[in-house]
Amino acid sequence: AQSVTQPDIHITVSEGASLELRCNYSYGATPYLFWYVQSPGQGLQLLLKYFSGDTLVQGIKGFEAEFKRSQSSFNLRKPSVHWSDAAEYFCAVGGPNTGNQFYFGTGTSLTVIP
Amino acid sequence: ETGVTQTPRHLVMGMTNKKSLKCEQHLGHNAMYWYKQSAKKPLELMFVYNFKEQTENNSVPSRFSPECPNSSHLFLHLHTLQPEDSALYLCASSPRQQVYYGYTFGSGTRLTVV
Numbered sequence: 001a002q003s004v005t006q007p008d009i010h011i012t013v014s015e016g017a018s019l020e021l022r023c024n025y026s027y028g029a030t031p032y033l034f035w036y037v038q039s040p041g042q043g044l045q046l047l048l049k050y051f052s053g054d055t056l057v058q059g060i061k062g063f064e065a066e067f068k069r070s071q072s073s074f075n076l077r078k079p080s081v082h083w084s085d086a087a088e089y090f091c092a093v094g095g096p097n098t099g100n101q102f103y104f105g106t107g108t109s110l111t112v113i114p
Numbered sequence: 115e116t117g118v119t120q121t122p123r124h125l126v127m128g129m130t131n132k133k134s135l136k137c138e139q140h141l142g143h144n145a146m147y148w149y150k151q152s153a154k155k156p157l158e159l160m161f162v163y164n165f166k167e168q169t170e171n172n173s174v175p176s177r178f179s180p181e182c183p184n185s186s187h188l189f190l191h192l193h194t195l196q197p198e199d200s201a202l203y204l205c206a207s208s209p210r211q212q213v214y215y216g217y218t219f220g221s222g223t224r225l226t227v228v
Contacts, residue, residue, distance in 0.1 A: 004156070032213055032214060034213075034216060036219075041221065042221050042222075043118070043204055043206075043219030043220045044157075044204070044217075044219040045219070046218075051214065090157070094213030095214075099170075100211055100212050100213050101159055101213065102157070102213055103156070105156060106155060106156055107154075
């Protein structure tokens with residue numbers, strides 16, 4: 001069965017520090033993997049996606065993510081966090097094996113302190 | 115401007131009321147989706163429309179009734195809801211009913227059932 005696990009419910013980092021948000025997935029084939037961000041009172045915005053090829057993908061707002069098949073992971077990273085990055089982050093898996101539907105994780109809430 | 119507009123932003127309704135949520139997109143997308151977002155739970159896909167035809171109904175109770183009059187508009191009609199239906203309802207669209215494209219989400223309607 002397909003599923004997504006985001007082990008960290010909440011993370012607090014200092015502005016300017018590096019960030020890594022964890023995502024583990026279960027999928028029967030090569031997955032399509034996505035990261036979305038949701039700012040307070042807003043819908044979800046696509047940060048980046050992975051389908052195939054280079055396992056390190058770049059996204060918007062300075063984010064990147066690395067696909068590691070051996071670990072079934074797709075962790076999101078940012079070298080230096082800005083206060084405006086405070087939001088909820090969702091990892092999702094999808095593709096032909098999921099009936100072309102997304103399976104979302106429960107999200108990680110990011111707090112940025114000055 | 116996300117490209118997907120949802121109205122109203124907030125809605126409080128009694129359990130005997132009838133109300134409707136509206137979603138509109140002018141992105142030229144042909145697939146539209148309703149999701150339910152509850153705190154600390156993965157997003158739940160409710161309904162999918164592809165070229166105005168309903169293609170998915172994920173065992174949603176009949177007190178939720180979708181309508182898609184054209185590829186740009188999607189409605190969710192609500193009647194005799196329960197308090198546990200209180201949640202953020204998100205509309206999304208994509209060029210086709212394929213996760214490959216990623217989805218564009220609206221800002222949601224925060225529904226409170228009293």
